Amino acid sequence: MYQLRGVTKQYRRDKATVDALVDVDLTIGDGDRLVIQGPTGGGKSTLLQMLGGLDRPTSGSIELDGVDLAKLPEARLTTFRAESIGFVFQSFNLIPTLNAQENVETALVPLRLKAAERRERAAQALESVGLGERLGHLPSEMSGGQQQRVAIARALVKNPKVLLADEPTGNLDESMRDEIMDVLETLWKEHGLTFVMVTHDSSIARRAPRIATIRKGRITLTENSKAV
Numbered sequence: 001m002y003q004l005r006g007v008t009k010q011y012r013r014d015k016a017t018v019d020a021l022v023d024v025d026l027t028i029g030d031g032d033r034l035v036i037q038g039p040t041g042g043g044k045s046t047l048l049q050m051l052g053g054l055d056r057p058t059s060g061s062i063e064l065d066g067v068d069l070a071k072l073p074e075a076r077l078t079t080f081r082a083e084s085i086g087f088v089f090q091s092f093n094l095i096p097t098l099n100a101q102e103n104v105e106t107a108l109v110p111l112r113l114k115a116a117e118r119r120e121r122a123a124q125a126l127e128s129v130g131l132g133e134r135l136g137h138l139p140s141e142m143s144g145g146q147q148q149r150v151a152i153a154r155a156l157v158k159n160p161k162v163l164l165a166d167e168p169t170g171n172l173d174e175s176m177r178d179e180i181m182d183v184l185e186t187l188w189k190e191h192g193l194t195f196v197m198v199t200h201d202s203s204i205a206r207r208a209p210r211i212a213t214i215r216k217g218r219i220t221l222t223e224n225s226k227a228v
């Protein structure tokens with residue numbers, strides 16, 4: 001479970017200070033699905049980065065299962081990210097010279113598994129996103145939707161507790177968008193993940209049971225009875 005208390009993030013730009021997050025309190029239960037939406041520059045990505053331990057708050061605490069990520073030494077934060085957090089981004093961030101299988105395997109390198117186990121788990125993860133036939137394909141040989149599926153397999157191959165997605169459908173057309181949302185929602189259910197997703201797309205936001213809206217760094221939470 002995530003417990004954020006009084007989270008503030010300020011960036012300095014030249015002599016000005018930007019308040020990206022202002023006194024954010026937020027609890028996210030295990031297995032919850034939360035969408036973060038709001039106007040551009042509101043603080044959505046900043047909040048996601050805090051949840052993933054990619055950046056630290058200026059003040060406040062970000063506890064995951066009682067461990068405050070804000071205070072974790074850098075080396076432990078890196079291990080925590082490698083083991084517990086799966087990230088999916090708008091621009092798939094695949095390595096162009098590696099095939100699908102090798103891209104997925106990169107997520108297992110920090111876990112020091114044997115090569116054979118890495119290969120097997122990567123193949124299974126690709127199978128679970130419907131790409132079992134494309135293990136040897138390079139990113140340039142796949143559609144945007146397929147590349148995002150590889151990125152999802154890479155995020156989930158390590159069996160993380162949490163999946164964080166920043167505009168995962170932002171670079172996709174409408175049919176691929178629905179396809180990727182179906183994949184993400186199925187995996188969320190199957191793996192019992194805690195799933196937090198940033199989106200600009202209100203038709204996607206409406207599918208989630210809880211919606212956090214961030215404006216000028218301040219958060220408002222809404223329960224959504226029409227979630228799917």
Ligand SMILES: Nc1ncnc2c1ncn2[C@@H]1O[C@H](COP(=O)(O)OP(=O)(O)OP(=O)(O)O)[C@@H](O)[C@H]1O
Pocket residue numbers: 011012013018019020038039040041042043044045046047
């Ligand atoms: N590394 C940084 N240095 C300085 N300012 C930053 C940095 N990252 C974000 N900001 C500022 O913090 C504020 C929040 O940015 P953030 O990227 O979290 O917003 P967002 O809601 O995700 O926006 P978008 O929808 O455009 O991606 C913005 O004013 C942004 O310019």
